[in-house]
Amino acid sequence: LTKAGVTSVVVLEAETDIAAHQSGHNSGVIHAGLYYRPGSLKAKLCTEGREALYAFCAEEGIAHERCGKLVVATSDEEVARLDALAERARANGLTPRRLAGVELREYEPHVAGVAGLWVTETGIVDYKAVAAAYARRVQGAGGTLRTGWRLAELRSRPEHLELISATEESITCEYLVTCAGLQADRVAALCGVNPGVRIIPFRGEYYELKPAARDLVRNLIYPVPDPKFPFLGVHFTRKVDGSVEAGPNAVLAFKRDGYGKLSFS
16 A cells, blocks of 8 residues: 555554464465365455465565375265365366375375375465564555554544544544454444344364374375365364474354453453
């Protein structure tokens, strides 16, 4: 926006640190666009965003890796779904390699399955580092980052919008772009918009493999997703720091930003 000639850009962050919620609580995967319906907005944004993110990481010197992902079918029943996934991947511009069961161990020596799909475009990154780099870019371009600024009210004036914080501080602006993550529906309501949907929070739990067991997983290992559920299934993820996680499950959370089992609101 600054490059486009906007004279004043202010980023308002509710927490005292950036990436305190969704940006800092995820598996760190750069998704290829494997699962989305060809031609859909999700497929388009994932494909374009993937390459833009790789380029951004390279420019900013952010640790990342285009390591690839292995999707494993463990039964004959899953093979048809795996093949359909391969067709969808090709339609989305990916270059998956279909693997027979005996070929799986070329990529993951400790995997057992009847077939697989190797997706070379998938990668890993630390999204906290990505968020920090974006913050530096905003500030370097003349923008302002305000942390600890929680929106409480929005007032529409004839020539501008007035934002009121939880501490009753006021900021005026001509244009407002909301990017509120877990609170997106609530912020939309504060802005006078009915989004027609409500966020229901789920918490995903991960287990970290002991250092002695990390060699069991080279990169990323995913199951064939079950179409009956809106999740990708429990998978193994190697992080950029070399650690390996197994997860997530999906359990209803009692608090939108509650990351512990006993967190509730």
